[in-house]
Amino acid sequence: MTTGEAQPYLLGLRLRGRRVVVIGGGAVAARRVPALLDAGADVLVISPGVTGSLEDLALAGQIRWERRRYAAGDCAGAWLVCACASDPGANAAAAAEAEAERIWCVRADDAGASPAWTPASGAAGDVRVGVLSGDPQHSAGIRDAVIGGLRAGTLGARRGRGRRPGVALVGGGPGDPGLITVRGRQLLAEADVVVADRLAPRSLLDELPPDVEIIDAAKIPYGRAMAQERINASLIAHARAGRFVVRLKGGDPYVFGRGAEEVLACLRAGVPVTVVPGVTSAVAVPAAAGVPVTHRGVAQEFHVVSVHVPPDDERSAVDWAALGAATGTIVLLMATARLEAVADALIRHGRAGNTPAAVIANGTLPTQRTILATLDTVAPRVFEERMGPPAVVVIGDVVNVAAEVAELMRGMQPAAPGGAGAGPGRFALAADPGSQAERWTDRA
Numbered sequence: 001m002t003t004g005e006a007q008p009y010l011l012g013l014r015l016r017g018r019r020v021v022v023i024g025g026g027a028v029a030a031r032r033v034p035a036l037l038d039a040g041a042d043v044l045v046i047s048p049g050v051t052g053s054l055e056d057l058a059l060a061g062q063i064r065w066e067r068r069r070y071a072a073g074d075c076a077g078a079w080l081v082c083a084c085a086s087d088p089g090a091n092a093a094a095a096a097e098a099e100a101e102r103i104w105c106v107r108a109d110d111a112g113a114s115p116a117w118t119p120a121s122g123a124a125g126d127v128r129v130g131v132l133s134g135d136p137q138h139s140a141g142i143r144d145a146v147i148g149g150l151r152a153g154t155l156g157a158r159r160g161r162g163r164r165p166g167v168a169l170v171g172g173g174p175g176d177p178g179l180i181t182v183r184g185r186q187l188l189a190e191a192d193v194v195v196a197d198r199l200a201p202r203s204l205l206d207e208l209p210p211d212v213e214i215i216d217a218a219k220i221p222y223g224r225a226m227a228q229e230r231i232n233a234s235l236i237a238h239a240r241a242g243r244f245v246v247r248l249k250g251g252d253p254y255v256f257g258r259g260a261e262e263v264l265a266c267l268r269a270g271v272p273v274t275v276v277p278g279v280t281s282a283v284a285v286p287a288a289a290g291v292p293v294t295h296r297g298v299a300q301e302f303h304v305v306s307v308h309v310p311p312d313d314e315r316s317a318v319d320w321a322a323l324g325a326a327t328g329t330i331v332l333l334m335a336t337a338r339l340e341a342v343a344d345a346l347i348r349h350g351r352a353g354n355t356p357a358a359v360i361a362n363g364t365l366p367t368q369r370t371i372l373a374t375l376d377t378v379a380p381r382v383f384e385e386r387m388g389p390p391a392v393v394v395i396g397d398v399v400n401v402a403a404e405v406a407e408l409m410r411g412m413q414p415a416a417p418g419g420a421g422a423g424p425g426r427f428a429l430a431a432d433p434g435s436q437a438e439r440w441t442d443r444a
């Protein structure tokens, strides 16, 4: 901002039900309109053409679109005008009309002539951040730093605000700390107490301030049922004591995670609960090894099965006959110790012994390992390779798609950090003597 100029006065506009006229339908309008809709504005777009995303909003009835150029009188009834047409003359005319009517106008093409400026803005939970510095790039950089800090908890989201009540059940994703959701990460940053599972992204716990109490749920003693009761009791006790508790779970809380039991226990005790879905290992771990659980023309369905009890166990509620007869992908969790019985059941009920199979252990983590086999060979291969939990087993022709992807990736240059093929999910194919199948050697 130029020294000597009056500083702009920052406001938060509450636009619910208020008309905002947007002149122009190009890239700038396409960026502005979603934020205006989030604020509840009644958006009228005036432009001979619009981007595909704006057209979709118009077709869905979320905005009104008048397919024409700006005309005098278009600002009538508006509380705000966004002049972002490609024609500077139209923007100037709209801005002049808005000025005459004492309506605030933002001109996208000429900041110097614009009575109002749009700050670089963003949100971290219920905190909105707006930055004006006179240089849009600089403002965006500061905005990103502040939002990033709030989301990661490095900017003290826990201080100076109303405390969140109760418990948040947060799906932490399959293990890579980058695979928790933004909301999950942010709630974690606000926690007073974190009750963490063994398969939750535990590296995130190191980043928490020292006064956050971390309870290792994996270490809670007694049998499985008793341990669950004690976890529930611990969530309730801390929440009742006025602390904000994050229950950090692996994957998604509702996929074989007993999440609903914890929600019900809290609600029955009168403790409010928020559930933040997570990226489930059932899909993400195969993906990290290049295996798509569906693929056009190969698999139109996938079945996710918990094998915490084997097929012939009276407690098993899985229809193995139907799975054997089906053609879709089968994704098995908690299966490594019972793979022989599973393969037998599937082959007995119709799956071919040479159906491709992949086993991915420690998926998305630097220690990720993958083996490729067939239904016939997968159990002995897992034994030979000493593959233990946590692992996801994928059975079906989609495994061949991953091999094709790997083959294409093999000759490629190392990807840029964060780019396709980067991270712990990267893999390369290597010949595996003594086996018909190839073996994937994962690279951290």
Ligand SMILES: C[S@@+](CC[C@H](N)C(=O)[O-])C[C@H]1O[C@@H](n2cnc3c(N)ncnc32)[C@H](O)[C@@H]1O
Residues within 6 Å of the ligand: 173, 174, 175, 199, 250, 251, 252, 253, 254, 255, 256, 257, 279, 280, 281, 282, 285, 332, 333, 334, 335, 360, 361, 362, 363, 364, 365, 389, 390, 391, 392
């Ligand atoms: C009790 S289930 C919980 C699943 C979790 N709620 C989810 O949505 O991913 C635990 C099983 O998930 C699978 N699993 C979870 N994280 C994994 C990982 N990083 N790599 C491989 N398998 C994983 C394993 O089969 C493990 O035994």
